[in-house]
Structure formats: C-alpha cells, structure tokens
Amino acid sequence: MHCLVVIAAGALVAGFAETEVPAAGNVINGCVSTFDVTEDYFPDKAFIEDAGNLRVEYHRSYKVVTVTDGRAAGPPERYVLVQCGTPPPRHERATQIVTIPIGSIFASSTQLSALIDLERLELLTGVPRIRDLSGEPLTRRVATGRVREFAARGVVDVELVASQRPSLFMSSGGSGSDAVLRNAGVPVVANTDWLESTALGRAEWMKFIALFLNEELKVQRLFDAVKTRYHALRARARSDANQPRVMAGRGTNGMFVIAGGRSYVAALIADAAGQYVWADNQASGTAVVDLEAQIARAANADIWINGGGWSNLADLVRQEPRYAAFKAFRTRQVWVYERLLEPSGANEYWTRSSTHPDLVLADLVGILHPELMPGHRFEWYLRVPQ
Amino acid sequence: MMRPRVALVLFGLAMILAVAFVMSVVFGSTRLPLRRVVEVLASPSTEADPDAWVVWSIRLPRALTALLAGAALSVAGLQMQTLFRNPLADPFVLGVSAGASFGVALVVLGTGAGATVALGQSLGLSGDAAITAAAVAGAFGVLVLVMSVSARTSNAATVLVLGLMCGYAVSALVTVLVAASQPERLQQWAQWGFGSFSGVTWQRMQLFFPMTSVGLLAAASTTKQLNALLLGENYARSMGLAVRRARLTTMVGASLLGAVVTAFCGPIAFLGIAVPHVCRGLLGSSDHRVLLPAVVLVGGIAALAAQTLSLVLGSGRVLPLNAITALFGAPVVVIVLLRSRSGACGR
Secondary structure (H helix, E strand, O other), X not given: OHHHHHHHHHHHHHHHOOOOOOOOOOOOOOOOOOOOOOOOOOOOOOOOOOOOOEEEEEOOOEEEEEEOOOOOOOOOEEEEEEEOOXXXXXXXXXXEEEEEOOOOEEOOHHHOHHHHHOOOHXXXXXXXXXXXXXXXXXXXXXXXXXXXXXXXXXXXXXXXXHHHOOOEEEEOOXXXXXXXXXXXXXXXXXXXXXXXXXXXXXXXXXXXXXXXXXXXXXXXXHHHHHHHHHXXXXXHHHOOOOOOEEEEEEEEOOEEEEEOOOOHHHHHHHHOOOEEOOOOOOOOOEEEEEHHHHHHHHOOOOEEEOOOOOOOHHHHHHHOHHHHHOHHHHOOOXXXXXXXXXXXXXXXXXXXXXXXXXXXXXXXXXXXXXXXXXXXXXXXXXXXXX | OOOHHHHHXXXXXXXXXXXXXXXXXXXXXXXXXXXXXXXXXXXXXXXXXXXXXXXXXXXXXXXHHHHHHHHHHHHHHHHHHHHOXXXXXXXXXXXXXXXXXXXXXXXXXXXXXXXXXXXXXXXXXXXXXXXXHHHHHXXXXXXXXXXXXXXXXXXXXXXXXXXXXXXXXXXXXXXHHHHOOOHHHHHHHHHHHHOOOXXXXXXXXXXXXXXXXXXXXXXXXXXXXXXXXXXXXXHHHHOXXXXXXXXXXXXXXXXXXXXXXXXXXXXXXXXXXHHHHHHHHHHOOOOHHHHHHHHHHHHHHHHXXXXXXXXXXXXXXXXXXXXXXXXXXXXXXXXXXXXXXXXXXXX
C-alpha cells in the first residue's frame, strides 16, 4: 500500500506539479465545484498498518476500500468512495458506491468512538438504540433531537432508515437488512472491526470511518498517537519478569464462556505481560467450555478479568458457588470493565474502548503489574469490592 | 409374582446404572486418574485443591442430576403416553416446556423486561436461580391455563390438541422476544436451550432432589390407574376407577416432573419420548408395575451416558446435551423396537 501511494504521489509531482497546485488538503465539507481530471483530490492519505481485514487504494478522484471479510458470502466487499462533484469511475467493480464526504451517518454504538475522536459527531443521525449510549459527547448529541433510533426492538427498521435517507448506513456485516437497504437506495457498508485479532488492528478501523469523511490527516495523527502509547505500555509491561496468570470471562449454567485464544482479549493480555490460561485455544471470538475444564485450567490463575454483572464478591458465589474454586476469587483479584456502567445498562466501555486500546492496555497493566503504574487512574476497569 | 426374566432384566439395568454413575464421576472434560478421584473422594476436600472441586462440586452433583432428570423425564413420558394412548406423547405435550422457555426468555433476553429483572433481584435471586424460578413460574402458568380450559372437555385427544396449541402460542411470544434481543444475550439463551445437567449445584440440589423424588414417588403410586387406563377409559370406569380424577392427577404430576427438570436443566427433548419405548421393547410388557421401575433405570442410564459422552467427545468444549441424546439415542430406539417381538409402539 505504501508503494502505491508513493507512486501516485510521485506521478503527481512529476506530471502535474507545473499545471496544478494540489489543494491544501482533503475536502472535508461539501463538493468540489469544478472537476479537473488531473487533480488529486485526496492529498491527505491513510495507510493501513495493523488491520488485517481492511485495505484502501487511492485514485485521483475516488478511493477503493476493500473489506476482505464483510461477513457476506462471496468475494471481498469493494466500496468505491467518490469525491462529491466528480464523476463516478465507469470501470470499477463496486459492491457499493458512496459519495464522500458524507453528510450524515447511521451507525452502531460500538462504531461511534471514531466519530467522537474525529470531533465529527454532528454527522450522527441514527443509532440502533439510544439507551445504549452514555458519556458526555454522545448524550449532548442525542439531546439535540437529531439522532433517530433505527433498531429499538432489535431488528433494523428498514422503512425508517430508507425514509431518513442517511448518506451512509454502517452495518456490522452479514445482516439481511443490508441488501434490502441497498435496494432502497441507502448506501450500506460493513464495518467488521470485531473480526480483527489484535486490539490495534481493531482500533485502526477508525480510519475506515475517516475515509468516508475525508479526515485522513486527523485520523493518521490520532491512530499514530494511540499506537505509540500502546507500544510504550507494552514495553513497560514486558520490563517486569513476573507474568501473572490471567483468566477471562464468566460462567453460565455449569459452563464458562472464555475469550478465545486468538481473540483481541487474549492479545491484550499477552501485551500486558500476562499469561492467558487459554492461550492455546483456537477461537477468535468467545468459546464455551465446561466449568470443569475451566477449573482445571484456571484454578490457580492470579487475576480474573472481564466477568461482569456483580456488584460485590458475595454476588459471585451467590450466582455460582463453584467460583470459589478460583484462586483469583479467593484473593479478591476479580476485575470488570464496569467502572462507567450506568443503571440503564449503558457502558461507556462499549462505545469508547474500540478505538482506545492504549487506555484498555493501561488499565490491564495497572491490574497485572500495579508496581509499574503507580497512581494509575483506572479508565474502565474496577476491582469487584468485597 | 414377577417373572424371572423381568427380574433379571431389572437387576441387569440396576447394575448398568451403577456403572454409568461411577463412569460419569470418573470421566469428565478433564482427565483425572482413577486413583486421584478415589483419593479426593476419601479425604475431606481442601479449598485450594482444584481436583476436589472438580469431583465434589461438579461431577457428583452433575451425575446425580442426570440420574434424577433422566428418570423423571422418562417416567413422565410413560405416564403421558399411557394417558393419551399416544406413542408420540412426551412430558411436554401440555406446553410446560414452552411455558418454561417463555419464563426464561423474559429473564435472559430481558429486553424491556426491567421489571422481571427487578423482581428477581427483590427476591434475592440472580443468575441461574432467577432462571430456574422464571422457568417454574412459566411452566405453572401454562399448565394452569391448559388444565382450566381442558376441564371443559372430557375428550383426551382434545386436551392434547389444547396443550399443543397453547405451546405454539407461547413459543410465538418467545420468538418475539428472541427477535428483539441483543446478540450477547442470545448466546446465553442458546446455551439454556442446549440442555445441561451441570448447572445444578449442591445448593440447588436441595430443591431439585426433593422435587423430583416426590414426583417419582407420586408416579409410582399411579401404576394401577395406568394399567386400567391402558385398556380404555370405559373399562377403567367399569373397574371402579374415577377416570376424570385419575387423568387430572396424572397429567398434573407428569407435567410438574417435566417442568422441574426443564427449570433446572433446560429443555431436554428426547429422553421422555424414547425411554418408555425402549423399556417396552426390553421387557416385552406393558404392565406399569414393571415398566415404571425399568423406565426409572433406563432413563437414568440414558441421561448419564449422554452426559458423559457429551463431555468426553467434546474434550473441553461443550457438546450440546440435546444433540447427544437424540444422535446416539435415536438409533438405539430403532434397534430395540425392530428387535422386540411385539415391535409395536405399545400403548
């Protein structure tokens, strides 16, 4: 990808430098008034480094974004993003053509973090359910009354979306409503950040959203900062020779839902210099194991993360007396990401953590190696009180 | 007097049940040497010994749960098949399984069911205990509804259809809840639907054991009525049986057995319908005085075997119990039925 952009930039300098002075930056609002076939309308570009499921390719007046696994059966999804005011390319095969920069977006709650970071929340006009949202920027946006609920009952209300005509509907991929909405003339793209196997890879999908806003300049800076902090924290954690054993998840009905060994949770634990008890597991999302298997693996784990729904330790054994088999429970090392959980059930962790793996990692290093993070103020994690 | 062949079969079944029980304590999703299992059983457990937790608090209650649940479902199935003179009847024909599912769906899927959750919390219930309470409430609700409507008819087939309709209607409500819920909750819902004997802890056993035992004892006292009903309601009436009352108590008893098991273990579909057929085939008899103990034994064996298989085959991952019972059970039923001389799905 670097190569492509370098060649494009080189061609620009060699071929067009005398005839056309490149624009100061990408067009963030509105359309271009005149179309010049020789002009590069995207002087600011984004490079994909960590996300495995996402590619971008720049042309002068349009970008081709490829989502390798968009959760629909068939070939990778190709989205052609055309600068407003320029003609769409005739020869590009496209799953979806989108005119950019977009003026409004319908998106899921886990996809909003990028809009907040880019300070472009004014584009948000639709979310699945308003009561899943929390945090100051989102509540302020909702208070304007310009945000509609499009799946209040769990199913996407296609008629509502079609009548609202957002410039973009961002799905999580593979939903039956995607095709229906496309037929109704609503541009639909799949955001499958949740399929990434590393937290940085997942966070890099903030660029996916920025591509539709022409906000490459800002997003490159944001992501680079996140990545730098993440790497620094990882290096700091690795300076500790002691690697505590970590278990993750919660039980249900004699079984235990674990984070898979190939999930971004497992990757985060490894980066926080912890030994995940299921590191050899092959699942990339979650997996269900027998409680007996979990006890055999994790009885001696030092720390238990990512359970939830408990207000104190007594709650745990009230729900499942066999939790007492875990050393982490007996030594009161049970941590949940519910510091900002609201009574309504909304949790800022879900809306904000995807683009802030640095903050998640900081919390995890603070849990696993407290001596390395003196005075750390936890962002999302909370130790379950006695 | 019991025929010698029957006595022999029952004795053999009891032996197999004992072996199946021991196997399910010795084998699990993790490997523990037999010596270690015996050691742990012999010595009082310590809090920090994972093996002790596995044997005492997971495998033993799980085996006991499987035994009781298998026996309860099979007996309830036998009662319903005789009562409705229908080889396809099972403990859930009156809709209790659908009712229990509805209760659980309200708690687990809980969209807009803040009230339900609050109710659970005010009763001091959370997690699995809340699920059990909701299942019992749902099953009872449907049972009361079906029984009150069926009091208006004396035709058994009509009652059967009533139960079926009620089940469909309640299942439709569950579908509405499922459609409106979030993916992470659906996972827990799906888990419940797989069926499991692992959720009954010693604490919950204090409820489960007496409830199923009382139900089984009550069923044992109905063998004479069932034998009379086998020959038709008119014959039963001529024998001096209060048919209406016998029918009512048997239906309620069988449904409650089914409801209790569903509440604690999830909907377990196959055992209740299949085990009675296996026993009729094995014994070549429809006499409930011998069928009932055989059904208890075979039900226990089938549930224990399915439980052990689901763990051993899964090697750490959990294979759904419902898949195992039907996958391995169906061929067994077919073989037994084809081999038994009567061959009939006796009534």
